[in-house]
Amino acid sequence: MLKFYFTPFSRSTGVHWLLEELGIPHEPVVIDIRQPGGVPENYRAIQPNKKVPAIDHDGTVVTERAAICQYLTEVFPQAGLAPLPGDAKRSAFLTWIVYCDSVFDPCLAAHAQNMDYRPSAFSFGSFDDMMANLDKQLARHPFAIGDTFSAVDTQLASGIHFGINILKAMPATPVFEAYLGRCMTRPAFQRAMEREGTAAKDVTPMSF
Numbered sequence: 001m002l003k004f005y006f007t008p009f010s011r012s013t014g015v016h017w018l019l020e021e022l023g024i025p026h027e028p029v030v031i032d033i034r035q036p037g038g039v040p041e042n043y044r045a046i047q048p049n050k051k052v053p054a055i056d057h058d059g060t061v062v063t064e065r066a067a068i069c070q071y072l073t074e075v076f077p078q079a080g081l082a083p084l085p086g087d088a089k090r091s092a093f094l095t096w097i098v099y100c101d102s103v104f105d106p107c108l109a110a111h112a113q114n115m116d117y118r119p120s121a122f123s124f125g126s127f128d129d130m131m132a133n134l135d136k137q138l139a140r141h142p143f144a145i146g147d148t149f150s151a152v153d154t155q156l157a158s159g160i161h162f163g164i165n166i167l168k169a170m171p172a173t174p175v176f177e178a179y180l181g182r183c184m185t186r187p188a189f190q191r192a193m194e195r196e197g198t199a200a201k202d203v204t205p206m207s208f
Contacts, residue, residue, distance in 0.1 A: 001025075001026075001058065002024055002025070002026040002027070002055060002056070002057045002058075003027045003029050003055065003056040004016065004019060004028050005029045005031050005043075005047065005053060005055070005056075006028065006029070006052050006053050006199075007030065007033045007034070007052045008030070008196040008197070008199040008200035008203060009166065009196055009200060011051070012052040012065075013158045013196060014065060014069075014100075014155040014156075014157075014158035014159065015053040015055075015065060015068050015069070015155075016053075016195070017154040017188060017189050018068075018072060018081070018151055018154040018155075019072070019192075020191045021079060021081060021154060021186070021188040022072060022073075022076045022079045022081065023079065024072070024076055028199065030202060030203060031043060031052050032202075032204055033050070033052060034203065034204035034205070034206065035203070035204045038050070046061055047063050051063075053068060054068075055068055055071075057075070064101065065100065065101050065155060066098045066100065066102075066155075069082075069097050069152075069155060070082070070094075070097060072151070081151040082151050083145075083150075089145055089146060092145040092146070093145055093150060093151075093152060096145055096152045097151065097152050097155065100152070100155040100159060101155075102123070103125065104134070104159055105159065106122075107124050107125065107126070107127045107130040108127070108130075108159065108169060108170065110122075111127040111169055112163075112169035131170070134156075134160070134176075135173065135175050135176075138175050138176070138179045142179075142182055143179075143182070143183075144156050149186070153183050154189075157180055157189075160179070160180060164180075166206070
């Protein structure tokens with residue numbers, strides 16, 4: 001059995017989408033990261049910083065989105081959502097799955113919070129460079145690593161959607177809108193959103 005620790009409409013949404021794409025039976029465990037007083041201390045046994053997402057697959061706990069995505073696509077390869085080792089696209093897959101966590105997410109968060117910082121002093125660099133990189137990649141290819149939808153797109157498209165439509169911190173450029181249109185019509189995305197909407201009724205609402 002696979003347990004999935006998540007908060008509706010958060011950083012964990014992309015992993016929820018990936019689980020639906022893979023068709024893996026799983027037990028959802030809702031973590032209310034926004035509740036007054038914070039997340040209960042016992043959750044630290046799963047995620048040391050009390051963040052989401054996390055998974056527990058038959059006793060194997062994996063945290064951090066990039067690690068979870070790589071783990072799931074390797075353990076459940078039948079869905080074909082990641083190039084196998086030796087495939088020419090494997091390097092692009094690894095680069096972009098980590099990019100979502102190590103560059104896209106912190107750049108977006110810093111920008112949304114109006115953080116004034118010197119890009120050269122931070123590993124993730126500048127918001128403008130990140131945006132230019134995304135625009136260039138998604139203008140060249142229909143999906144993140146080429147012509148085929150992959151696990152990267154569950155993370156990148158959910159992040160872009162969040163940045164544009166929820167945080168209101170990214171412009172809805174034609175390139176981004178076209179990309180989201182290709183990704184968000186997928187049945188797995190629709191299922192994940194429906195289930196997140198149901199779960200959201202039991203957690204503290206977002207506030208900005």
